[in-house]
Amino acid sequence: MKLKRVVxxxxxxxxxxxxxxxxxxxxxxNGVSGAAPVTHFDASKFKTQFACEVKNFDPTDFxxxxxxxxxxxxxxxxxxxxxxxxxxxxxDIDKVNKYRVGVIWGAGIGGLETFQEEVTNFAxxxxxPRFNPFFIPKMIADIAxxxxxxxxxxxxxxxxxxxACASSANAIFxxxxxxxxxxxxxxxxxxxxxxxxxAGMGGFNAMHAMSTRNDDPKTAxxxxxxxxxxxxxxxxxxxxxxxxxxxAIARGAKIYAEIVGGGLSSDAYHMTAPHPEGIGVxxxxxxxxxxAGLKSADVDAINTHGTSTPLGDVAELKAIGKVFGENAxxxxxxxxxxxxxxxxxxxxxxxxxxxxLAIEKGVVPPxxxxxxxxxxxxxxxNLTLNKAQKRDVKVAMxxxxxxxxxxxxxxxxxxx
Amino acid sequence: xxxxxxRVKAIIVDKLxxxxxxxxxxxxxxxxxxxxxxxxxxxxxxxxxxFDIQIxxxxxENIATVGQAVKYIEEAK
Numbered sequence: 293m294k295l296k297r298v299v300x301x302x303x304x305x306x307x308x309x310x311x312x313x314x315x316x317x318x319x320x321x322n323g324v325s326g327a328a329p330v331t332h333f334d335a336s337k338f339k340t341q342f343a344c345e346v347k348n349f350d351p352t353d354f355x356x357x358x359x360x361x362x363x364x365x366x367x368x369x370x371x372x373x374x375x376x377x378x379x380x381x382x383x384d385i386d387k388v389n390k391y392r393v394g395v396i397w398g399a400g401i402g403g404l405e406t407f408q409e410e411v412t413n414f415a416x417x418x419x420x421p422r423f424n425p426f427f428i429p430k431m432i433a434d435i436a437x438x439x440x441x442x443x444x445x446x447x448x449x450x451x452x453x454x455x456a457c458a459s460s461a462n463a464i465f466x467x468x469x470x471x472x473x474x475x476x477x478x479x480x481x482x483x484x485x486x487x488x489x490x491a492g493m494g495g496f497n498a499m500h501a502m503s504t505r506n507d508d509p510k511t512a513x514x515x516x517x518x519x520x521x522x523x524x525x526x527x528x529x530x531x532x533x534x535x536x537x538x539x540a541i542a543r544g545a546k547i548y549a550e551i552v553g554g555g556l557s558s559d560a561y562h563m564t565a566p567h568p569e570g571i572g573v574x575x576x577x578x579x580x581x582x583x584a585g586l587k588s589a590d591v592d593a594i595n596t597h598g599t600s601t602p603l604g605d606v607a608e609l610k611a612i613g614k615v616f617g618e619n620a621x622x623x624x625x626x627x628x629x630x631x632x633x634x635x636x637x638x639x640x641x642x643x644x645x646x647x648x649l650a651i652e653k654g655v656v657p658p659x660x661x662x663x664x665x666x667x668x669x670x671x672x673x674n675l676t677l678n679k680a681q682k683r684d685v686k687v688a689m690x691x692x693x694x695x696x697x698x699x700x701x702x703x704x705x706x707x708x
Numbered sequence: 709x710x711x712x713x714x715r716v717k718a719i720i721v722d723k724l725x726x727x728x729x730x731x732x733x734x735x736x737x738x739x740x741x742x743x744x745x746x747x748x749x750x751x752x753x754x755x756x757x758x759f760d761i762q763i764x765x766x767x768x769e770n771i772a773t774v775g776q777a778v779k780y781i782e783e784a785k
Binding site: 357429 | 723746748749750756757
């Protein structure tokens, strides 16, 4: 069976550095940090008091008030970006075969704020179970694709992939495979997360996973810098419309790039710590290259997982060295998390968009906040430090790794 | 309008996102005001909270209109 080609025809983004794809890209190339003191709740007693929140977002600008009230923020974010991506794609949803349009979404947690509120209300009560009937449907991680399909009538495959911070890369790879294998013509994919809540921040703080640079939030996310001290929690959503190539050509669609492959692997090592030699990360990039039929010399850019944690950043760069050998020195490596923070289950989606736009625009966004060289990092690697770099990117890879040891990688190529 | 009726109306307007002119005594939550099964459960819970009463499930099933809700609450208080 010959695999079908799959292209990207629509994008949507709602991020800590921009509420549309255009704003997001401007933020990326200009090195804007999305970090600021937390506004969603009172974080004054927390070890970390800042995050990369979505700003100036009123769901009722996009969603009917009653509908918005029935959605957790993670689902509101999903709806808004799916709408942007579908509009951008130019697909006439009344003309497509809706049984062949899927929604495959990623979310690492789902409706954490809803869960927190409901359980808190219960704990403050007299033991009577006064749970809201929307508690479960608002919270479950799969409600986002459910809502997208309800709004648009898409009746193809519909589910959420959950692999922590690799969730949306998993979703994108599943979407690619669904179209490749001929099961669908179009899949709305991506991911969303809204974990900047007391439970989210408190939980990650307890793991000592997050930066505590409260005196200077904007420089806290500093992947590859010697003084990095953990990730900065972000929130938001990214959406991509993937489409079978002939289907896109037949309707004269604008094509951003081709998605040519993906890879998956597991560290099989520890609940949260990365394998020090990055063996699972080596495997996932090798799987991805093989799946895409690419050689290591073909890759121009890698958007790393690069969360700004002491262990993870080094392990990932070591793995890149192993997979790409001498070719690693020719690659523009970056971590856009230096600007957006870590969007957990939405990270793979917004970073895939960054990779796609790097191909389209011929610019690789920077890794900002770098000031001190880490001696554990090979100095010959081009980490695209502090300023965006012009480059004719033909092939761009995007890495994501999640707690639990899940690794997922996708690769995009300029359309031949 | 009684105090109870106006508080019931305010809850319905807030939860169902409807115009207050639509919230007339004979209006059915599901047929006229666009409520689904989850909305009606939520409305009953809000009435319980607002008026500090308990509405058992078998009686909640009989509260289908605005007027029925007001009457039930007036009798329960």
